[in-house]
Amino acid sequence: MNPGAPANPLLTLIELARRARAAASGNELAFLAVNDTRLLAPYRQAALWFGAGGVHTLSGVVAVEANAPYAQWVGTLCRTLATQHTAGGALAVDPAQLPRDVGVAWSEWLPAFATWVPLRGLRRRDDAQANATANTADAAGLLLAGDAPLSPEQLAVLDEWMDTWQHAWRATHRRSAWSVAALPARLRGWWNGGPQGKRWRRRLGVGLVLLAVLCLPVRLTVLAPGELVPANPATIRAPLDGVIADFAVRPNQMVAAGAPLFSFDQAPIDSRLSVAREALGTAEAEYRQAAQMVLNDPRAKPQLATLLGKIAEKKAQSGFLEGQAQRSRVLAPQAGIVLFDDPSEWIGRPVQTGERIMQVASATDVEIEAWVPIGDAIPLADNAPLHLYLAASPMSPVSGTLRYMSHRATARPDGSYAYRVRARLDAPIDQRIGLKGTAKLAGERVPLVYWMLRRPLASIRQFLAV
Known part of the structure; x- marks a missing residue:
């Protein structure tokens, strides 16, 4: 040794x-x-x-x-x-x-x-x-x-x-029964282990199972920004050109039919109405004077027709201004919730005839509105299911059925183009109008491989087309 x-x-x-x-x-x-x-x-x-x-x-x-x-x-x-x-x-x-x-x-x-x-x-x-x-x-x-x-x-x-x-x-260094870190090594050992014939049969079986899974039919779905909107609101537009003086309601306030909503500045309207009434009185006085002159001088009779036309004109002007004075106080056409922006942004602001000021919508007459981007536009059948996941309550989706999808893309405030989608609710809800979230639209069933590759294939197609 x-x-x-x-x-x-x-x-x-x-x-x-x-x-x-x-x-x-x-x-x-x-x-x-x-x-x-x-x-x-x-x-x-x-x-x-x-x-x-x-x-x-x-x-x-x-x-x-x-x-x-x-x-x-x-x-x-x-x-x-x-x-x-x-x-x-x-x-x-x-x-x-x-x-x-x-x-x-x-x-x-x-x-x-x-x-x-x-x-x-x-x-x-x-x-x-x-x-x-x-x-x-x-x-x-x-x-x-x-x-x-x-x-x-x-x-x-x-x-x-x-x-x-x-x-x-x-x-x-005893290994645990299950470890995420060891999973790749275990899979490689299973994939490459065993005799060659058995190994190739195993790989063929995995390929067939994977092919079968890729051919499974799944529902083609897309996501789009959505919102709860009134289904049939009454749109209140400016009945005349003028300046809004004050509001009688607050945003999201419940009102009854015929309740005052807002009014215009009365000073310009009253001034023009006073001038029109004075002009009408002057025309009537001229007519009476001409009628007396006809009794002494028959040659003055042709002037009566002219004065009568002038009186009719002044009456029409006065009636029009009286109607504007009445329309300057806008009333609610139906009962519902008043939907408009901050009143302080409207008071003192000049508006034109036909400009939209607010909406009055029924609290129970609600539907879903979504905007589908052009790249996500898929074929949707009539009455296709739709679910809206509100940001305020994502765990309680609002269900609906498709009512229509616009045939033309519309420009959005962010500069993008999207298709408008409207869907009726399947059941009444207690969520208020205006809540936003994400809408999930379901189309026809397609193979899983198409569902996975639809967007990449579309991107490749656009790239090759360029």
């Missing part, structure tokens, strides 16, 4: 096994392998290597510098040895059997003799994120280098020690 070997290797083996079982972490076990194994077999340098991650621990070094030339060369050497020796116990390394690019630097980094101990089925804890080839991902080994070769007795004791050490390593 080599003089550097321990006096009683069995007792030393038992002591090392006890320390391995008591190790609390993988790093402690790695330190034990590269530094305390010399109690069984003499060596100068040792390296613990894993196929997934490279050199893990070096003897006499606290931390391994992965980019150091020595660590890189040792990693290449260990990978070569793991490829050449896939089974068996500890064995001596012959530099002459190594590739030229590895063996030429042997004398620069290692002593003359080295021993390789293969370790199978071991992985580092971070191997799920390591870049390793499939052939050596599960390989590992312990490299011992010294000035003299190890005897067969030392190799046998070393094999027994490393078998005990591997058991301790597996216990420390």
